[in-house]
Amino acid sequence: MRLPPREHELIDRSKTVTFTFEGEPVRAFAGDTIGSALFAAGRRVFGRSFKYHRRRGLLCCSGQCPNCMMTVDGVPNVRVCVRPPREGTVVKAQNVVGSLDRDLMAVTDRIGGPFTPVGFYYKTFIRPRWAWPYYEKFLRNAAGLGKLDPHVTERRRVDHEHAHAEVLVVGGGQSGLEAALAHARAGRQVVLIDEGPEPGGHQLANRERIMTMRSLAAETAQAGVEILPFARAIGLYEGNLVPVDRGSTLVKFRAETVVAATGTLEQPLVFAGNDLPGVMLPAGARRLANYWSLRPGERAVVLTVDDRGVETARELEAAGVEIAEVVDYRERVPRSVVAKGRKQVRSLTVDGKRFDCDLVVMSGSPQPNYGLLAHARARVEFDPGRGIFVPVELPPGVEVAGEASGDVGSPAVPPPSHGEGEGKSIVCFCEDVTTKDFKDAVAEGFDSIQLAKRYTTATMGPCQGRLCHLNAVRVAARETRTDEGTIGTTTARPPTSPVSMGLLAGRPHEAAKRTSMHHRHKDMGATVFWTGSWRRPHSYSADPQAEVRAVHESLGVIDVSTLGKLLVKGPDAGAFLDRLYPNRFSDLKVGRIRYGVLTNDAGRIFDDGTVARLADDEFYVTTTSTGADGVFQWFEWWNAVWHMDVELANVTGAVAAVNVTGPNARKLMERVFDGDVGNEAFAYLDAKRGHVAGVPALILRIGFVGELGYELHFPSPHGEHVWDALFEHGAEWNATPFGLEPQRILRLEKTHILVGQDTDAESNPLEAAMPWIVKLDKDDFIGKWAIEHVQERGLRSLLVGFEVPSGRMPVEGAQVVVGGKSAGRVTSVRYSEQVGKVIGMAIVPIDLSGEGTTFEIRIGGELDQAVVRTQPFHDPEGAKLRS
C-alpha cells in the first residue's frame, strides 16, 4: 500500500512498531500515526458519527475533526490521525454496536431519519411521565462517544512550568517564522510554539516548499528564537497568559506581545454525501501522500475555492493519484454537487456530470483561525467578498500575522450548500447536523445563530465549530433570508482545542498544614483529622472523655498552634483596634488581655480571639484557626483605607502555641517558666514574657476550656522541644495531651462559642448573647450602625445554653420547633460527664430564651424537650479560671 520511498517523507522505514486494532496486529513505521498506519493497512472507515452512526473516514489528518476518534489504551476520544503508536498500544473502535464496518446502530441513518429530526427529543417521550426514565436511559446509552474506564486510578505524571517571553509567537508556519525572525532581529526575546514535530505549517506537506521552510526555520533559530515543537496554545487569557500543552508539561507563558500566526482552518464544502469516507480536506490528502507516502486514492476530484486545491491536485498527481477533474470555484461555482458510495465515495456528480472516483478533495473557504484573538476579545467581522470571518480591532499586546489576519488572497465564495434532496448534506460533522436540520430549526423560530446553534447543537461537538461554524452561519443566514453579518457569530471560547483534565490538574498535591508538634501527636497515638487546611489531633485515645477528666482533675496539654496570630504595632495601634472591634482596646493596660469578636459592616460576627497589649504601641492578636488569613487581609484592607500609623505582621506560621491547663497547671509552670506564676504576680488575663524550657515565650493566662490555664506562644522551631519538656516535667501530675474533641466538650461546658459553629453569617454580638462586648459609646467601629439597629428593633433570637432532660442526643443542626415549624437550631451538643447531662447551645426565639424555659427540638425525627440554661454549666462564676 505504501508508495516507494519518497523524498521528505516523515516515516523511517527502518524502524517499526506493532500495535493492535480490535485485537489484530498492525505494523507501523516510526513517524506514522495510528491513523496513517491503519490507512496503510487498508482501513478506510475510522469512526461512526454521533447521531446517525454514518461511516466516517480520515478527513483532516490534523487532529481537528471528530472522524477518527478511537479508544487508545483505554482512553476514549483519541484522534488517531495525530497520535503516534507505541509498541503494544491497544486501539479500539468506539460508539459502535458490533464493529466499525457493521454497526447495528447505523439503522438510525437509514430508517430513523423521519422520526429523529432536529430536536426530536423535545417533542417525544413526554407522556406518560413515568416512562421518561426508561427512555432517558436508552438515550444516554446511545449518546456519548468513547467509554471511560471506571477502574483507572493512576495518573500520568504532569508538571506545570511558568515561563516568560517578550514575544510569544503561536504557530510555526511561514508567517509565524517570519514574525518571530523580525521580532528577534529587533532585539526582543522571542519564543515560537508549534503543534507539530517541526515548524513549517501546512507547507511541510508541500514538497516544493518544504526545504524553503526548513531553511527559514534554521535562520529563525539562529537569530535566537526559541522554537518549541509539539506545543499547543490552550488559549489566550487576561494579561497575555498563554498556557501551552506540551504533552506531559503545561507551560504557562506570560508574554508582553502575543503574535497569533495560527493560519487558517480548512473548511468543508456542504453537499450531499460530503461526509463519506474518501471525501477529504486538502491537508488530509496531502499529509497522507507527503508525510506517510500513502496514496489517498486512485482517482480524485478536487473542488476548490482557491489555489490550495490546485496545489493539492499537483501534489496528489505526484503521488500517483489520477486527477479526474479540478472544479475551481473562481471559474465556475457549481450549483449541484452529490457524492455517492456506500462504504466510501464511489462517484461525484457535479452539475449533472458524473465522475467515478474514490477520493474527493474539498477545499472550502480558508477561514482565518482567529480563536486565540477572540479569547482576547478581538472583534470578528464577516467579509462577504470572500465569504469568511476576519478578526478586527485587536487588543493591545496582541498581534496577528499571515493568514490568521485574513490575508488569504481572493478565494471564491462557495454557496452555503450545493443542492438539496439527495441524501444528507452535513454541516456539523461532530453532531450530524444537516442543512435540513437548519431549515427546520429556522422554520420553528430558532432564527438567530445563537438559537439555531443551541437547538441543532451544531458547533457544540468536539471540534467546537472549527469545521462547521462558518458553514452553520452561512446556512442559517440563507434560511433566514438575511446575511452572515446580520446573523452574527457564536462566541469562540477557550480552550482552543480540547485539553485533558490531567494536564490541567498537574501533580496531585496534598495541601495540608501541620504544626511543628505534629509528629509528637502521631507518636502519642493521636487520631488526626482535617480542620480546614490543618491536620489536627481529634483525640489521643478512643475515649475523649478521659482527656476531659484529665483537664478537670489534674493537667492537660493541647497544641493550639493553628490559632491565627497577628502583631499590630504603631502609635495608632489601639485606635486601630477600637475601630475594628465592637469593644475597646485603647484602654487595655499593658500586660493585660481582652477577648474580642470581629464584626463586618453589617454587624455580623466573622471571627473572634484574644488581644494582648504587649506595649503602649503593640498588640498581639489571636484569631480562629481558619480565620487567620482572612482577618489579616481584613486588617490590611482597613489599614490601607484609614491611613493609620500601624504596621501589621501575620506571625501565624512562625509562632507555635500550647495551652497548659488544669488544676495543676501552675505547678507545671513553676517548673518550666522562669518567671513568677503566683496568682498575684500572674493573674487571670495577664500576658507575660519569659522563657519556657529555655525558649523565649509569651504566656497568656486565659481559659477557653474553663480551668486554670496558660497559653504559651513561642517560636515554631522549638515546638517539639517545648512539648517534650512539658510532658517530662508534667509527668508527676500525669500530664495528658488532649485533642480537639475533648476541647470542644470542655468549652461547651463553659458555653464559650466557636465562631462558624455557634454563629452563622447572620449572627450579631447581641443575639449571640455577648452584649458586654459591644461598646456603642465608642465613636465608631465597623458594624456599629448595624448593631445599633439591632438594639433598636429588639432582639429576635438568642444564643443560649440548654440541656436535654431525657438524655437523648440531638444532632448538631437539629431544629428548634415551634408550632411544627423551624424556629431555631442546635449549634453545638455533647454529653458532659462533668455535668452528667446532654448539654448544648442553641439559637432560640427570644421569647423562649429565658432561664429554665422549655422548648422543643427534633431528635431522631421526633420532638423532645430541652431546657434553657443561661449560665455556663461548669464553674459559672469563673472561680477556677481565677484560682
Added chain:
Amino acid sequence: MRDIFFKKKMWRRHELKPRYDVVIIGGGAHGLATAYYLAKNHGITNVCVLEKSYIGAGGSGRNTTIIRSNYRTPEGAEFYRDSVKLYEHLAQDLDFNLMFSQHGHLTLAHSDRGMVVSAERAEVNQLLGIDSRVVGRDEVMEICPQIHLDGAFPVYGALYHPPGGVIRHDAVVWGYARGADRGGAEIHQGIEVTGIDVSNGRATGVQTSRGPVAAGTVIACTAGWSTQLAAMAGVKLPIWTTILQACVTEPVKPFLDVIIVSGQLHIYISQTDRGEFLMGSGVEPYPTFSFTSTFGFIEELSKHMLDLFPQLASTRILRQWTGLCDMTPDFSPVMGLTEVDGFVVDCGWGTYGFKATPIVGTTLAELVATGTTPRLIEPFKLERFYTDTLVSEAAAASVTH
C-alpha cells in the same frame, strides 16, 4: 409526537405596541415563565417580554441545570420544594420534553464541620417534607461507586437529596417561550430597555431601543445588570455582580448518574444526557461585569475534580464559559414590590435562579394579578434589608449548586 412531523413556529415575531398591561424586562426563563403564568393562571395576556439579545442568552443558557430543594433556611427550602414539584410536571404542562432527570444529588462533606452543616440542612428539609438526609461513606459509595473517597480531602459523608436532578436548560426557556406565545404574550428579541418612566412614584412605562412603551406594571427579570436597571426606576438594590464559570468535556458513554457537589473543594459535576461532563465552581470573589473566562478556573477545577474522580484524567475539557451572578448579602433573591408602584423586581438570583423558574413565574404572576405578595415569596422582599430580616443561605452557600 405529532410535532416532529409538522413544523410550527415556536413563537412569533410582532410589531412593538405602544402599551402593554405588563412589560417584562428580560427574556430569560424567569421572564418567560412569568409571562406564561400570567396568561395561564390569571388570563392576563396583554404582556410583552423585552429581551436585548436572544431568549435564554443570559443565566438561563449558561447555568449548569441543577434542580434541587435541599436549602438551608426554612424559607428557601420551602420555596424550592414547590419549585421542584412544578418542575416535575412541567414537561406535561408545557407539552415539551425538558428532559428532567432526577438521579439524585450528593453534597459531600470533607470534615466533621461539613457533616454538621449537612445535618442542619437535612433537619430543615425533613421538617418541610423534603427528601433529604445525611449519608455516611458506605452509602456514598453505594450511590456513586465511581467516587474516590480518600483523596487529598477525604470524604466523611454527604447530604443526599434523591429528587435532585438536571434538566435541559434551553428547553425550559423554549418551552415557556412557546407557552407564553400561545397564551398571547409577545416576545421581542433584540430590544434593549434604556430607561424606566416613573411619575409620581409610579412606573408608567419603559424607554427602549425601539422607542417608548407604556406599561401598567414593569417587572425586572434580569441578571447581571439588575442594579443598573433598578436604578433607572430610582430603586437601589443591595446587589453586587460577579461571574460564575462552568465548563464541559467531550462526551463519553454514561459514567456518572448522580450529581456530585463539594463545597469544600468548590466543585460540582454532572453528566448530561449527551454524555458530556458539566462542571463548575463557586462564584469569583471579585465584582465584575466582564464575561472573561479564566485559566485558573479550569486548572483548579481539574485539580480538585481528579481528587474525587481520577478516572477523568484523560477526559478533555471542550469549552469554558462565564455567566453574571447578582449576589445579595444573604445569598437569597430579591422578589416583589418596590417603593416605586408598578415596578416589581425579580433579581439577585446569585447562582440559584434557574432552579426557581416555575415558582418564580407562578408567584410573580400572582403578585401582579392580585397586587398582594404571595406567602412563599414574602421573605424575599426588598424591604428585608431595611428591617434586618435576612434569609441567610450564606452559611451553606460556598458552592450552592
